[in-house]
Amino acid sequence: xxxxxxxxxxxxxxxxxxxxxxxxxxxxxxxxxxxxxxxxxxxxxxxxxxxxxxxxxxxxxxxxxxxxxxxxxxxxxxxxxxxxxxxxxxxxxxxxxxxxxxxxxxxxxxxxxxxxxxxxxxxxxxxxxxxxxxxxxxxxxxxxxxxxxxxxxxxxxxxxxxxxxxxxxxxxxxxxxxxxxxxxxxxxxxxxxxxxxxxxxxxxxxxxxxxxxxxxxxxxxxxxxxxxxxxxxxxxxxxxxxxxxxxxxxxxxxxxxxxxxxxxxxxxxxxxxxxxxxxxxxxxxxxxxxxxxxxxxxxxxxxxxxxxxxxxxxxxxxxxxxxxxxxxxxxxxxxxxxxxxxxxxxxxxxxxxxxxxxxxxxxxxxx
Amino acid sequence: xxxxxxxxxxxxxxxxxxxxxxxxxxxxxxxxxxxxxxxxxxxxxxxxxxxxxxxxxxxxxxxxxxxxxxxxxxxxxxxxxxxxx
Numbered sequence: 163x164x165x166x167x168x169x170x171x172x173x174x175x176x177x178x179x180x181x182x183x184x185x186x187x188x189x190x191x192x193x194x195x196x197x198x199x200x201x202x203x204x205x206x207x208x209x210x211x212x213x214x215x216x217x218x219x220x221x222x223x224x225x226x227x228x229x230x231x232x233x234x235x236x237x238x239x240x241x242x243x244x245x246x247x248x249x250x251x252x253x254x255x256x257x258x259x260x261x262x263x264x265x266x267x268x269x270x271x272x273x274x275x276x277x278x279x280x281x282x283x284x285x286x287x288x289x290x291x292x293x294x295x296x297x298x299x300x301x302x303x304x305x306x307x308x309x310x311x312x313x314x315x316x317x318x319x320x321x322x323x324x325x326x327x328x329x330x331x332x333x334x335x336x337x338x339x340x341x342x343x344x345x346x347x348x349x350x351x352x353x354x355x356x357x358x359x360x361x362x363x364x365x366x367x368x369x370x371x372x373x374x375x376x377x378x379x380x381x382x383x384x385x386x387x388x389x390x391x392x393x394x395x396x397x398x399x400x401x402x403x404x405x406x407x408x409x410x411x412x413x414x415x416x417x418x419x420x421x422x423x424x425x426x427x428x429x430x431x432x433x434x435x436x437x438x439x440x441x442x443x444x445x446x447x448x449x450x451x452x453x454x455x456x457x458x459x460x461x462x463x464x465x466x467x468x469x470x471x472x473x474x475x476x477x478x479x480x481x482x483x484x485x486x487x488x489x490x491x492x493x494x495x496x497x498x499x500x501x502x503x504x505x506x507x508x509x510x511x512x513x514x515x516x517x518x519x520x521x522x523x524x525x526x527x528x529x
Numbered sequence: 530x531x532x533x534x535x536x537x538x539x540x541x542x543x544x545x546x547x548x549x550x551x552x553x554x555x556x557x558x559x560x561x562x563x564x565x566x567x568x569x570x571x572x573x574x575x576x577x578x579x580x581x582x583x584x585x586x587x588x589x590x591x592x593x594x595x596x597x598x599x600x601x602x603x604x605x606x607x608x609x610x611x612x613x614x
Binding site (some may be wrong): 163164165166168169171173174175178198235251278279280281282304305307308309314315321356359360384391410411412413414418420421424436 | 532533534535547548555556563565566567568575577579580581582583587588589591592594595596598601602603605606608
């Protein structure tokens with residue numbers, strides 16, 4: 163496919179790998195922020211190829227993985243409510259809350275509908291006027307405009323049977339949280355390309371000045387990732403803490419202004435509980451007051467769980483903050499597998515644990 | 530979740546700002562895509578689509594520049610030379 167296949171050129175990749183090896187005078191520690199990048203890195207074998215030149219650790223860039231158990235439990239309760247349909251992205255339905263997953267709720271009679279786009283949930287609301295349709299709105303800044311659009315469509319269509327569970331999260335505050343961890347080892351970031359398609363990359367400039375770590379905006383294909391890694395190492399080797407864009411075909415400095423307007427119209431920035439991380443200041447969005455009637459947490463407050471369940475055995479947060487690699491978790495591949503996951507990073511199609519389980523049966527561990 | 534697939538805008542279906550839609554081709558497959566975030570996109574241009582909505586227009590000049598750099602890199606490697614930085 164055009165603008166995909168050309169960025170999987172094996173011969174050019176070999177050349178870039180060689181240049182990366184030549185550039186590194188020691189193994190540098192880079193964090194890829196996005197789960198899509200994690201999967202591409204592990205699937206293509208890039209991580210193994212670069213052992214000794216760069217250690218890649220995988221950030222919290224899987225919105226499904228960081229969605230709180232409280233919100234999952236809420237969605238489960240809603241799906242079991244009479245005349246209520248919960249619409250969700252496919253990778254959300256198997257993530258366990260305290261009382262099981264949406265998929266398990268469906269087997270108990272829950273009404274669950276998988277959608278490809280938030281706007282598809284609007285179609286359900288239109289065609290099922292006798293049902294409440296609730297969209298489980300997870301995702302980073304990449305997905306937030308689509309949910310905002312769905313809410314605006316609901317206003318224009320005068321739909322009174324459509325709400326969302328607002329669970330969108332913001333990447334930059336999570337990067338701040340990682341830098342604040344005392345055992346943080348990150349020396350440079352590969353910023354998530356499609357988040358930056360929306361936000362632009364100038365938003366990282368204060369972060370880079372504050373923490374003195376380079377941030378390189380990176381795409382998702384193997385060549386994109388190798389180029390981002392090479393640029394990061396070049397900056398690290400020359401002690402330059404700057405923001406650079408290696409995904410010029412998809413990201414502009416100021417991002418997508420139309421998409422930002424949609425987000426700003428519907429949402430305001432809010433603190434948000436991140437699964438495994440706790441509350442992150444400014445880590446998410448809430449609906450602005452004119453749109454609060456579309457907030458399922460308000461409309462169905464009677465079924466909202468009072469308490470957040472605590473996880474005991476899943477070390478997903480340590481994985482997502484780069485403190486351990488997936489296979490350093492004692493449960494990995496034993497009591498925790500994609501078929502029987504303990505935590506979200508093993509469930510989600512973009513979770514780091516799932517990536518290692520599927521594509522790296524051998525070994526990549528920290529020294 | 531953040532996967533975005535590039536596709537070519539074949540024809541606009543609806544220009545209403547809230548319900549903007551176009552037919553977009555992905556490797557021979559046609560799909561309707563929401564266009565509220567790229568109202569300026571022209572037919573023939575490529576857009577990156579995520580969760581059913583186009584999130585940006587592909588900068589084809591930038592893509593061409595990157596691909597030309599890869600070709601240059603391969604050329605130097607084939608000839609056994611170090612790639613100029």
